[in-house]
Amino acid sequence: MPAKGYVEIDIERCKGCGLCVLSCPTDCLALNTSDTNSYGLHYAYLDDEDKCIACMNCAVICPDAAITVYKKEEDRKEQRS
Amino acid sequence: MKEGYKLIYEGPKTLVDRRMHYCPGCFHATIHKLLMEVIEEMDIQEKTVGVCPVGCSVFAYDYMDVDMQEAAHGRAAAVATGIKRMLPDRFVFSYQGDGDLAAIGTAETLHACNRGENFTFIFINNGIYGMTGGQMAPTTLEGQKTSTSPYGRDPEKIGLPMKMAEIVSQFDRVAYVERVSCDTPAHARKAKKALRTAFEYQGKKLGTTFVEVASNCPSGWKMTPEESLKWLQERVFPYYPLKVFKKPEKEEA
Amino acid sequence: MGELRLMKGNEALGEAAIRAGLQGYFGYPITPQSEVIEYLAQQEPHHNYTLLQAESEVAAVNMMYGAGGAGARVLTTTSSPGFSLMQEGISYIAAAEIPCLFCNVVRGGPGLGTIQPSQSDYFQSTKGGGHGDYHPIVLAPNSVQETVDFVYLGFELADKYRTPVTILSDGAIGQMMEKVVLPDPIEYKPNKPWATTGKTKDRERNILTSLYIQSEDMEKKNIKLQKKYEKIKKNEVRYEEYNTEDAEIIITSFGLTSRVCKKTVDVGRKEGMKIGLFRPQILWPFPWNRLGEYGDKNHVKFFISIEMNAGQMVEDVKLAVCGKKPVHFYGRMGGIVPDPIEVLEHIKKIKE
Numbered sequence: 001m002p003a004k005g006y007v008e009i010d011i012e013r014c015k016g017c018g019l020c021v022l023s024c025p026t027d028c029l030a031l032n033t034s035d036t037n038s039y040g041l042h043y044a045y046l047d048d049e050d051k052c053i054a055c056m057n058c059a060v061i062c063p064d065a066a067i068t069v070y071k072k073e074e075d076r077k078e079q080r081s
Numbered sequence: 082m083k084e085g086y087k088l089i090y091e092g093p094k095t096l097v098d099r100r101m102h103y104c105p106g107c108f109h110a111t112i113h114k115l116l117m118e119v120i121e122e123m124d125i126q127e128k129t130v131g132v133c134p135v136g137c138s139v140f141a142y143d144y145m146d147v148d149m150q151e152a153a154h155g156r157a158a159a160v161a162t163g164i165k166r167m168l169p170d171r172f173v174f175s176y177q178g179d180g181d182l183a184a185i186g187t188a189e190t191l192h193a194c195n196r197g198e199n200f201t202f203i204f205i206n207n208g209i210y211g212m213t214g215g216q217m218a219p220t221t222l223e224g225q226k227t228s229t230s231p232y233g234r235d236p237e238k239i240g241l242p243m244k245m246a247e248i249v250s251q252f253d254r255v256a257y258v259e260r261v262s263c264d265t266p267a268h269a270r271k272a273k274k275a276l277r278t279a280f281e282y283q284g285k286k287l288g289t290t291f292v293e294v295a296s297n298c299p300s301g302w303k304m305t306p307e308e309s310l311k312w313l314q315e316r317v318f319p320y321y322p323l324k325v326f327k328k329p330e331k332e333e334a
Numbered sequence: 335m336g337e338l339r340l341m342k343g344n345e346a347l348g349e350a351a352i353r354a355g356l357q358g359y360f361g362y363p364i365t366p367q368s369e370v371i372e373y374l375a376q377q378e379p380h381h382n383y384t385l386l387q388a389e390s391e392v393a394a395v396n397m398m399y400g401a402g403g404a405g406a407r408v409l410t411t412t413s414s415p416g417f418s419l420m421q422e423g424i425s426y427i428a429a430a431e432i433p434c435l436f437c438n439v440v441r442g443g444p445g446l447g448t449i450q451p452s453q454s455d456y457f458q459s460t461k462g463g464g465h466g467d468y469h470p471i472v473l474a475p476n477s478v479q480e481t482v483d484f485v486y487l488g489f490e491l492a493d494k495y496r497t498p499v500t501i502l503s504d505g506a507i508g509q510m511m512e513k514v515v516l517p518d519p520i521e522y523k524p525n526k527p528w529a530t531t532g533k534t535k536d537r538e539r540n541i542l543t544s545l546y547i548q549s550e551d552m553e554k555k556n557i558k559l560q561k562k563y564e565k566i567k568k569n570e571v572r573y574e575e576y577n578t579e580d581a582e583i584i585i586t587s588f589g590l591t592s593r594v595c596k597k598t599v600d601v602g603r604k605e606g607m608k609i610g611l612f613r614p615q616i617l618w619p620f621p622w623n624r625l626g627e628y629g630d631k632n633h634v635k636f637f638i639s640i641e642m643n644a645g646q647m648v649e650d651v652k653l654a655v656c657g658k659k660p661v662h663f664y665g666r667m668g669g670i671v672p673d674p675i676e677v678l679e680h681i682k683k684i685k686e
Binding site for chain 3: 135139151153154155180184185187210212213214216217219228229230231232239
């Protein structure tokens with residue numbers, strides 16, 4: 001089932017604090033332990049794209065305003081059913 | 082943007098587009114962001130003047146895209162008083178840490194509250210002096226270790242932590258006092274609501290508004306961001322409860 | 335005799351104070367000297383002094399007044415913005431004649447400034463700083479060792495003359511690590527019959543005040559203070575002379591900058607220049623007389639004061655030289671430390 005939403009995380013703004021990972025209700029975020037940004041920090045990323053429900057918890061909790069959230073436009077057919 | 086999706090959240094434009102210097106996980110950054118969202122949503126950027134403190138947030142004016150004045154350590158309440166008295170139709174806020182508001186600035190804070198100065202206090206209480214290297218604050222918890230309480234805060238020697246939200250609620254002309262936090266998305270949303278409420282009451286000239294944020298300091302507390310949330314939840318909130326301490330009886334002046 | 339250690343300036347200051355019989359420390363964190371209170375907080379359980387982190391520097395200086403007035407050996411440390419807050423208190427302490435030791439670890443200013451080292455508080459420290467006719471004794475160390483030695487000296491002078499003493503350090507000396515010989519701890523047994531410890535049947539009550547409403551009384555008090563300052567001027571001058579015996583150019587410098595200038599002298603001498611360094615170690619009382627003697631010497635062509643400010647000690651140099659020879663100035667501000675060659679180049683330009 002396609003995701004209800006997705007997020008973009010600004011890799012350089014992200015400080016790898018991990019609060020978004022903690023706050024995500026579907027556990028779709030993770031810290032990239034095999035890569036760092038130019039500050040040497042393990043940034044967060046959308047690990048499991050199918051699970052995002054566009055709840056915005058991550059964006060709300062992110063201290064650095066590093067997250068942008070997108071939500072799927074509602075499909076007419078799906079609305080009726 | 083992907084096909085078939087719409088943007089539902091991005092950082093506020095009133096937050097300057099640059100990386101903030103705060104430590105990973107620090108609520109200073111969170112509150113900067115939430116406050117700037119409120120200013121954007123209320124469309125008052127052109128009518129807002131802020132006062133920043135001495136402490137980790139001394140550089141707040143690098144991040145908040147509003148006119149700001151740097152105050153000497155502890156004097157933000159007096160500086161904000163000066164601004165608001167001269168420009169009563171502007172939205173004026175002071176943004177202070179626990180050393181600034183509750184140690185060196187206690188006199189200025191209490192007197193501004195007693196006079197009922199119509200500006201908003203934003204008080205970031207993280208129980209430590211972060212910028213200067215992690216010394217004890219008036220709000221450091223009993224038993225908490227800091228660089229000037231290396232054996233734990235001893236109330237016998239220096240008293241218990243000060244509860245500023247509780248104290249300022251006593252003043253007649255203080256209209257609205259709430260303590261909030263940003264440890265969970267739900268709490269962060271409530272914090273934003275509190276900031277918005279404070280500004281709305283300021284707009285209605287109801288008196289002093291005071292939002293205290295029970296905040297963290299992973300670096301000073303020597304914890305990871307995740308551990309700092311646990312400390313807040315297990316140790317800080319029982320002593321510093323999150324609640325509304327005072328709100329205006331009438332919502333119009 | 336003493337203990338050899340590698341220590342950071344701020345921590346060495348704290349350790350020296352403990353060994354010199356510290357009884358009370360009242361301070362507030364401020365960069366670049368927060369290590370002093372942190373060190374003393376760490377050491378507190380092992381010694382007998384009282385340590386209190388005050389709510390502000392205004393509170394701290396008044397705690398000093400109270401504790402010093404109660405007869406205790408007291409110290410506070412701060413940096414420029416905090417030292418400004420203490421000026422009112424120091425005026426009161428000078429007037430009530432209470433022995434107190436201050437240390438200002440100077441940072442760049444004015445205003446909130448920077449945390450880098452500076453020497454821009456010279457005027458504030460030597461000309462009084464607060465209101466009224468008074469002078470704290472001002473000691474200017476240029477190394478961690480001298481800081482330690484001046485803690486001992488500062489406490490002694492404060493007690494001897496019942497006056498505030500300021501150690502004028504800077505951010506670099508406070509932060510640098512150097513070898514230091516720590517003197518043996520002393521057993522401090524004060525004899526202060528004037529202190530407010532409780533009026534016993536054998537004496538009148540002790541009053542510590544600075545209020546003299548009647549002009550005649552106020553003048554009498556000021557004359558007494560001035561007599562004291564004359565005594566201090568006579569007895570407590572201290573300076574260092576480096577290669578000045580035949581110097582054509584005399585550099586005057588204090589604190590950190592004097593170390594830069596020592597190197598300038600060495601390099602200059604190697605190049606055949608007759609250049610020397612006159613370093614006041616005590617800034618008030620300033621060595622006016624001794625420096626003035628150089629003004630009379632035929633071999634001296636000019637003086638130049640090298641400082642990390644916009645030109646402060648140079649005014650005292652001019653006073654001392656009294657127009658007999660030209661007095662020049664070169665300085666850097668904002669926390670920038672001049673380097674020895676930069677100073678030498680500037681001196682060469684003047685020479686031409």
